[in-house]
Amino acid sequence: MTQLTQDNSTGFSGILGKICLSPMGLAGLAILFLLPLVPPFNQDYMIRWLISGAIVAAAAVAFDFSAGYLGIVNFGYAAFIGLGAYTSAIISNKIGISPFITIFAGALVSAGLGVLTGIVSLRLRGMFAICFTWFIGIALMGLCLKLDWLTRGPLGLQCDGFFEGNSSLPYYYLILAIMIFTYLVLGLMIRSDYGLAFRAIGQNMEAAMTSGVHPTKYRVINFTMSCFFAGLIGGFYGHYYGILTPELLHTQKTVEVLVIAYIGGRSSLWGGIVAAFPFIFAMELLRSSLSDLPGINLIIYGVFLIAIMVYYPGGVAQFFKNLTARKQRSTSSTAQKAKTAEAGV
Amino acid sequence: MKNLNAGYGFLKVLWDVSIQIDRGEFVALVGPNGAGKSTTLKTISGLLPPQSGKITFDGQVINNQDCALNCRNGLSYISEELNLFTGMTVLENLEMGAQLLDDKNKMEENLQFVFELFPRLEERVGQYAGTLSGGERKMLAIARGLMSNPILVLVDEPSLGLAPQVTEEVFNALKVLNKKGVTILLVEQNVTKTLKFSSRAYILEKGEVVLEGPSSELITNDHVKQIYLGT
Amino acid sequence: MNDSSSAKVIEWLKSAGGITVTCTILVAIAVSFHKGPYVLVNTLVTGGMWALMAIGVSLLFGVMNISNFAHGEYFMIGSLTAYYIMNPLKQYLLETPNDFLSFITPILGIAGAAIVGAIAGIVTDKTIFAQLRKRNREGWLLNCFLITIGIQIILINVHMLVFGNTFKGVVNYWDVPSVAFGDVYVSVDRVVVFGIAMAAIVLFWYLMMYTSLGKKIRAVAQDENGARMVGIQVNGVYSTTFALACGFAALAGGSLLFMFPSYPTVGVAPLYNSWFIIILVGFGNVAGAVPGGFMIALFQVVTRTYMGEGWENVIPMFLIAMILIFKPYGIFATKVRSVWEQ
Numbered sequence: 001m002t003q004l005t006q007d008n009s010t011g012f013s014g015i016l017g018k019i020c021l022s023p024m025g026l027a028g029l030a031i032l033f034l035l036p037l038v039p040p041f042n043q044d045y046m047i048r049w050l051i052s053g054a055i056v057a058a059a060a061v062a063f064d065f066s067a068g069y070l071g072i073v074n075f076g077y078a079a080f081i082g083l084g085a086y087t088s089a090i091i092s093n094k095i096g097i098s099p100f101i102t103i104f105a106g107a108l109v110s111a112g113l114g115v116l117t118g119i120v121s122l123r124l125r126g127m128f129a130i131c132f133t134w135f136i137g138i139a140l141m142g143l144c145l146k147l148d149w150l151t152r153g154p155l156g157l158q159c160d161g162f163f164e165g166n167s168s169l170p171y172y173y174l175i176l177a178i179m180i181f182t183y184l185v186l187g188l189m190i191r192s193d194y195g196l197a198f199r200a201i202g203q204n205m206e207a208a209m210t211s212g213v214h215p216t217k218y219r220v221i222n223f224t225m226s227c228f229f230a231g232l233i234g235g236f237y238g239h240y241y242g243i244l245t246p247e248l249l250h251t252q253k254t255v256e257v258l259v260i261a262y263i264g265g266r267s268s269l270w271g272g273i274v275a276a277f278p279f280i281f282a283m284e285l286l287r288s289s290l291s292d293l294p295g296i297n298l299i300i301y302g303v304f305l306i307a308i309m310v311y312y313p314g315g316v317a318q319f320f321k322n323l324t325a326r327k328q329r330s331t332s333s334t335a336q337k338a339k340t341a342e343a344g345v
Numbered sequence: 346m347k348n349l350n351a352g353y354g355f356l357k358v359l360w361d362v363s364i365q366i367d368r369g370e371f372v373a374l375v376g377p378n379g380a381g382k383s384t385t386l387k388t389i390s391g392l393l394p395p396q397s398g399k400i401t402f403d404g405q406v407i408n409n410q411d412c413a414l415n416c417r418n419g420l421s422y423i424s425e426e427l428n429l430f431t432g433m434t435v436l437e438n439l440e441m442g443a444q445l446l447d448d449k450n451k452m453e454e455n456l457q458f459v460f461e462l463f464p465r466l467e468e469r470v471g472q473y474a475g476t477l478s479g480g481e482r483k484m485l486a487i488a489r490g491l492m493s494n495p496i497l498v499l500v501d502e503p504s505l506g507l508a509p510q511v512t513e514e515v516f517n518a519l520k521v522l523n524k525k526g527v528t529i530l531l532v533e534q535n536v537t538k539t540l541k542f543s544s545r546a547y548i549l550e551k552g553e554v555v556l557e558g559p560s561s562e563l564i565t566n567d568h569v570k571q572i573y574l575g576t
Numbered sequence: 577m578n579d580s581s582s583a584k585v586i587e588w589l590k591s592a593g594g595i596t597v598t599c600t601i602l603v604a605i606a607v608s609f610h611k612g613p614y615v616l617v618n619t620l621v622t623g624g625m626w627a628l629m630a631i632g633v634s635l636l637f638g639v640m641n642i643s644n645f646a647h648g649e650y651f652m653i654g655s656l657t658a659y660y661i662m663n664p665l666k667q668y669l670l671e672t673p674n675d676f677l678s679f680i681t682p683i684l685g686i687a688g689a690a691i692v693g694a695i696a697g698i699v700t701d702k703t704i705f706a707q708l709r710k711r712n713r714e715g716w717l718l719n720c721f722l723i724t725i726g727i728q729i730i731l732i733n734v735h736m737l738v739f740g741n742t743f744k745g746v747v748n749y750w751d752v753p754s755v756a757f758g759d760v761y762v763s764v765d766r767v768v769v770f771g772i773a774m775a776a777i778v779l780f781w782y783l784m785m786y787t788s789l790g791k792k793i794r795a796v797a798q799d800e801n802g803a804r805m806v807g808i809q810v811n812g813v814y815s816t817t818f819a820l821a822c823g824f825a826a827l828a829g830g831s832l833l834f835m836f837p838s839y840p841t842v843g844v845a846p847l848y849n850s851w852f853i854i855i856l857v858g859f860g861n862v863a864g865a866v867p868g869g870f871m872i873a874l875f876q877v878v879t880r881t882y883m884g885e886g887w888e889n890v891i892p893m894f895l896i897a898m899i900l901i902f903k904p905y906g907i908f909a910t911k912v913r914s915v916w917e918q
């Protein structure tokens with residue numbers, strides 16, 4: 001799952017590396033696959049927590065795809081998730097098509113709005129771009145509340161499930177598949193020349209332009225991809241919970257994804273996945289055990305976010321990178337010592 | 346200043362640099378590009394915390410002291426980047442330079458003094474610093490640095506990007522200042538001129554002091570001749 | 577007025593800023609004729625306070641490069657403080673009427689709100705941003721943005737946890753008859769609140785332009801190292817800036833308590849509004865924040881009047897999105913933009 005082993009291009013890990021996985025990442029995925037089968041995780045509420053984790057993990061990956069590489073925080077991200085969710089739910093309700101198909105319709109609609117946002121926000125930089133996406137999000141949520149003939153507003157929109165029966169297990173494997181799909185597609189994208197262009201634009205737009213990278217194209221592509229997966233995840237969300245409210249589009253939901261993405265580590269993609277499961281799990285545990293203290297889990301969320309930003313801005317991904325980079329550091333410090341010795345002569 | 350080591354983050358720029366300046370001296374610090382001259386001044390001024398070593402000023406160790414406090418104690422730093430307040434007028438910039446002075450009369454006096462040094466500034470008191478020409482900006486930065494009645498002035502490459510006669514003007518102004526009893530540490534790449542004006546000099550290469558001595562001796566030194574004077 | 581200045585005025589009127597201001601005034605007049613002057617009263621009362629909020633956000637951004645998404649929470653702190661000062665006093669006054677006390681109760685509440693907000697701002701700076709300044713200046717803009725989101729989450733939920741998820745408000749400040757402007761009756765509260773906003777704005781302007789503190793703040797905003805080189809203690813200036821910005825937000829919160837009762841997420845709408853204003857007029861444009869505040873207030877009052885509750889965020893948002901497309905740096909955009917673009 002990690003990109004740590006980019007350098008080894010031979011053998012098994014080399015093949016894995018080509019599809020953006022490492023042996024460690026594969027082991028992690030295997031654990032995620034088996035986890036809901038072993039006690040105590042095989043209880044239904046635990047599986048539900050795992051599903052929450054996987055939803056946020058997938059969303060964090062797609063979020064980091066724009067925020068981490070292009071440097072544009074899509075602050076209306078939840079609205080794109082919500083747009084996909086509502087589109088899928090409405091289509092499957094009105095026409096009666098299977099949710100498996102309609103979630104792609106939802107994803108496409110989200111991607112469509114992503115194209116528009118990407119094109120329209122092209123001239124905007126930094127905070128202006130962030131605020132622009134944010135305003136789109138607020139406006140969408142307002143629309144969602146007001147167009148109650150379509151969305152039933154705050155009453156909530158019922159949607160069909162993917163599967164018959166009460167078990168959450170099939171849902172878990174479905175969202176896991178969506179998460180892995182998201183990660184692989186976006187990871188391969190980052191590995192390609194596109195990734196380089198994204199980074200170049202994110203670091204310095206003018207310089208990227210003068211060296212021949214065309215920001216229009218790449219920004220739009222990036223936004224579209226990110227929003228497509230947002231819509232897909234949203235579609236799953238609706239059909240999994242069975243009811244949609246405009247709350248899903250709220251900035252607070254964006255913040256949840258954003259916190260996980262940044263705790264995971266910016267521009268890593270996989271960091272969000274590593275952070276999401278333990279974090280969401282701990283949050284749910286906290287919420288259920290401290291139910292007389294509402295919001296305490298969110299306070300901890302905030303404290304975590306601030307602490308990470310002040311003391312460890314690279315997040316979990318940085319931690320892993322440091323582990324492997326330690327070797328390099330020690331060689332370079334030897335070089336410094338050599339220079340000292342030389343200077344002493 | 347003793348055995349100073351300094352740098353940026355993991356990068357080490359200065360390697361055990363020792364410089365000693367007495368009151369009233371005009372000392373020059375010269376060396377090629379990237380030698381660490383600016384880093385030395387930044388570290389002394391307090392903008393950059395040293396990695397190790399000891400900086401003493403007036404008998405006090407000022408190692409981790411903030412730049413603002415050093416300024417209060419009479420140490421004035423005129424940086425390469427000038428760090429002017431571009432959205433303020435020339436006069437406002439000068440007033441900011443004197444903002445530590447309690448005495449209003451003293452400020453007027455200093456203003457007269459810097460206008461004498463740089464008459465061009467007086468003509469442009471109302472102009473925004475961001476719209477001045479390169480030379481005028483440099484003059485303004487130096488003038489601002491002098492507004493606080495400093496004991497020691499650290500000047501970083503005042504000749505950079507200036508026309509020769511303007512450089513001359515600036516150097517003369519520094520000389521006048523030195524005559525008034527202000528200690529000066531001047532960083533320059535223009536070796537010939539600097540050695541002519543200063544009384545003593547240090548030569549810094551790759552973050553180390555390679556030579557030091559009275560300027561008149563250094564100007565005849567073989568190493569200096571070979572590398573800096575091209576003869 | 578001589579020729580050159582009238583030419584300047586005409587040129588300004590033709591610019592995007594001039595056109596928008598003119599349109600706003602025309603719309604305001606038209607709406608007041610159609611729906612009655614109370615629309616205008618509400619616009620003025622809330623607009624002044626939104627301007628105050630936006631000035632705070634603008635100040636933090638201009639001086640410290642912090643885009644504060646927790647600014648609404650200082651509004652919330654203000655309204656909470658004002659409530660806990662005014663409510664007990666009003667209860668007490670019910671039993672023991674006292675003219676003087678009932679006169680100064682709202683003043684105490686509003687002043688207390690501003691003071692507590694300013695203190696909260698200083699605490700925020702010292703505990704969080706001073707640490708970040710010391711440790712890491714890389715990616716400052718984005719890190720700070722995320723930190724303020726963290727602050728927002730914490731403050732909202734601490735309010736919920738400690739004070740509960742209820743509406744805490746007062747009905748009015750002073751039990752005195754309304755003031756008549758022609759045949760329009762406006763409650764004293766509204767008049768006073770509008771006055772407070774205007775006074776605070778003028779005071780702020782004076783502070784920034786003519787006092788040594790203001791000059792220091794401007795110096796730090798223009799060149800931090802330059803400020804240190806002339807002996808300004810930048811940490812102190814940063815804390816003061818935070819105190820000012822958050823104090824203004826809390827002042828707005830305390831002053832508007834009679835319209836916006838305090839509850840955990842009461843700050844969200846003011847936050848939206850101050851960011852609309854900033855985007856509309858451009859970052860770091862303190863002078864533009866005042867007309868911007870009234871414009872946004874008018875937008876919202878008008879959409880609420882004509883389209884009903886709930887639309888007031890949708891329509892202005894689309895309008896601002898449109899404005900952004902054509903004027904990417906805001907309608908009063910100036911040439912100074914390098915800092916804001918990172």
Ligand SMILES: Nc1ncnc2c1ncn2[C@@H]1O[C@H](COP(=O)(O)OP(=O)(O)O)[C@@H](O)[C@H]1O
Pocket residue numbers: 353356358376377378379380381382383384385
């Ligand atoms: N802000 C900085 N961050 C990292 N390295 C720097 C910085 N400023 C200067 N350096 C490095 O430190 C070295 C010395 O620079 P400097 O002191 O400016 O040299 P000089 O003034 O003698 O030309 C150079 O190699 C330069 O690249």
Ligand SMILES: [Mg+2]
Pocket residue numbers: 382383384425502
């Ligand atoms: Mg230099």
